[in-house]
Amino acid sequence: MITYPFLDKGTTIGVTAPSSGVQPELHDLIKQSCERMKSKGFNVICGDTVWTQDKAKSASAKKRVEEFNKMMADENIGLIFPPWGGELLIEILEGIDFSQIQNKWVLGYSDTSVLLLAITLTSGIATAHGSNLIDLRGEYSDETTAMWEKVLSTKHGESVLQHSSKKYQEKWRHDHPTPCVFHLTEPTSWKTISDGKVEVEGRLVGGCIDVIRHLIGTPFGNVQSFRQNYINDEPLLWYFENCEMTATDLRRSLVQMKLAGWFENCAGILFGRSAANTPVGNYTVEDVYLELSAELDIPVIYDIDCGHVPPQVTFINGSYAEVIVGEGKGTVRQYFR
Incomplete structure (x- = not known):
């Protein structure tokens, strides 16, 4: 049986970079994205890996996996939301204890999909392939993108309908x-x-x-x-x-x-x-x-x-x-x- 997380209103979003972090000249994009999430009523916590990027990764595999595991274990965090994808997320998989994955959403795409698919295949916990955090920094989202919140707030036993974009x-x-x-x-x-x-x-x-x-x-x-x-x-x-x-x-x-x-x-x-x-x-x-x-x-x-x-x-x-x-x-x- 598949286990489905549920996005509670006002939950804490944990922002970590298991693949690529954000270069200093683009830090404002992350700040805008976090403020947008706060305006929706979420609390936001950013890990250290978000703010650094060198040699095609945000930090060492050890640091990335430690930060991810910490956020996964944090009972206050209901959604783990990387800023975007990257290249080398696969390096951290062997450091994750998939038997300890908690019932919380992980959302993203690109390189993040390695983590998403690995979680679902090994634990049976549903994961969400959709927008990156960076893409939600705007004053508003188009109808297709904006559905991420409704989809993640669907209860077990219910269904949710999405349409192709215009x-x-x-x-x-x-x-x-x-x-x-x-x-x-x-x-x-x-x-x-x-x-x-x-x-x-x-x-x-x-x-x-x-x-x-x-x-x-x-x-x-x-x-x-x-x-x-x-x-x-x-x-x-x-x-x-x-x-x-x-x-x-x-x-x-x-x-x-x-x-x-x-x-x-x-x-x-x-x-x-x-x-x-x-x-x-x-x-x-x-x-x-x-x-x-x-x-x-x-x-x-x-x-x-x-x-x-x-x-x-x-x-x-x-x-x-x-x-x-x-x-x-x-x-x-x-x-x-």
């Missing part, structure tokens, strides 16, 4: 800040490999494929054990987003996952929009999706609101989801059961 951000424009942080200019269109309406359901698991693929073959990526111990072997519904990989690197990673058994009893796969997916020769990401769909005999949905091309739906690892896509629009209903 528009997405094609590129970052840090020189032109907006009140909602993002520049949402391009019409959103969720796509499918097959023609017509697609409906798929299963237990959600996934994250940034660039980094979660490295959990394969480790104690933190045992999908078969998760299926047996926590979801009674229900079908899996995978979601991925690609940060930097070419089409062939994506293909290699997906084949590796298939060979590792990650796609056994898989109901479908969702892919987020990506600025990567660079073609190699005339081999495109659409070719990857077509081949995967044919090999596994499952629906593939792509260009959804997930990942480094915002905004994004808040996906709960471990929840039971029903996804419906048609005519470019999509809905995701997640059941906390």
Whole structure:
């Protein structure tokens, strides 16, 4: 059975950097983000790792894992919220006692998804793949991004419905800040490999494929054990987003996952929009999706609101989801059961 945390109003948010910290010239962004959370009624505690960054990480693996473990053990903290992702979160996994993970939310994406997926697979505690703290510093959030709070406040036994966004951000424009942080200019269109309406359901698991693929073959990526111990072997519904990989690197990673058994009893796969997916020769990401769909005999949905091309739906690892896509629009209903 999956355990679902609950976001209490007024809880304390613990901000730690298990991957990358924030450079001094960007400290104001963290301060703005923390003030925004305080204006919503939350208390905020920032760890030391948040304020430092060197050699592709916020601090040593030892310091990062000690700070994370301390926040995880702190009964007053109800949400652990990294400022953003990074590169080397995987270094801290062996220092985490996953048997001592508490029933509290961990929220983020990018490199943070390594931690999210590892927690859910090893402990059966749901984790939240969604916005980074930095992205919530604006005066307001778009409708899709703003759902993070409602999703994390869903009670066990209830469900929550999210819709595809109306528009997405094609590129970052840090020189032109907006009140909602993002520049949402391009019409959103969720796509499918097959023609017509697609409906798929299963237990959600996934994250940034660039980094979660490295959990394969480790104690933190045992999908078969998760299926047996926590979801009674229900079908899996995978979601991925690609940060930097070419089409062939994506293909290699997906084949590796298939060979590792990650796609056994898989109901479908969702892919987020990506600025990567660079073609190699005339081999495109659409070719990857077509081949995967044919090999596994499952629906593939792509260009959804997930990942480094915002905004994004808040996906709960471990929840039971029903996804419906048609005519470019999509809905995701997640059941906390």
